[in-house]
Amino acid sequence: MNAVGASVDALLNLYLIHRATQLPFSFGVAILVMNTADVFGSVAGNLLHTGYFQRWTFRGVMLTTVVAFEGLFINLLFWQNYWVVVTIMMIGGFCMGQANPKLMASLLKVADQSIVGSLGGIINSLATISIPIGSVGLVLLDNIVSPEAAYLTAMGLLLACGGCLFIRR
Numbered sequence: 001m002n003a004v005g006a007s008v009d010a011l012l013n014l015y016l017i018h019r020a021t022q023l024p025f026s027f028g029v030a031i032l033v034m035n036t037a038d039v040f041g042s043v044a045g046n047l048l049h050t051g052y053f054q055r056w057t058f059r060g061v062m063l064t065t066v067v068a069f070e071g072l073f074i075n076l077l078f079w080q081n082y083w084v085v086v087t088i089m090m091i092g093g094f095c096m097g098q099a100n101p102k103l104m105a106s107l108l109k110v111a112d113q114s115i116v117g118s119l120g121g122i123i124n125s126l127a128t129i130s131i132p133i134g135s136v137g138l139v140l141l142d143n144i145v146s147p148e149a150a151y152l153t154a155m156g157l158l159l160a161c162g163g164c165l166f167i168r169r
Contacts, residue, residue, distance in 0.1 A: 003134025041090035045097020065095040
């Protein structure tokens with residue numbers, strides 16, 4: 001998930017460059033609006049852990065994120081609607097703001113106190129390692145093969161992530 005998430009900004013910047021004449025704003029303003037929606041969603045996701053969102057499971061958050069980003073890439077493949085991109089970036093930011101605290105809370109519930117720090121470090125290391133793999137790999141695919149190849153590969157990775165959420169111990 002982090003590999004795809006790391007590449008989304010770069011892939012969307014390339015998308016905006018290719019569609020610069022069709023955007024509702026200038027290129028710079030379009031990026032600002034898109035990134036502001038992402039940050040707003042992320043901040044809201046980090047702050048809203050009460051009521052319904054308190055009962056929302058980690059699996060539910062991650063499935064929502066997978067579905068949202070699958071929708072993003074479907075939009076990029078077929079409709080290329082800028083406002084759909086902005087909306088999904090806000091939803092994705094919100095979900096990621098919800099996911100990280102839920103992951104750490106789950107880890108604290110099931111892991112022995114003596115290894116919580118190590119497990120947290122391993123999770124952060126894996127997330128960090130996946131970032132250059134996803135961003136470089138998918139952006140190279142976009143530039144060398146085609147944007148469609150990058151979108152389809154990202155969708156495949158997201159489907160694999162979604163499938164992993166249903167693996168039982």
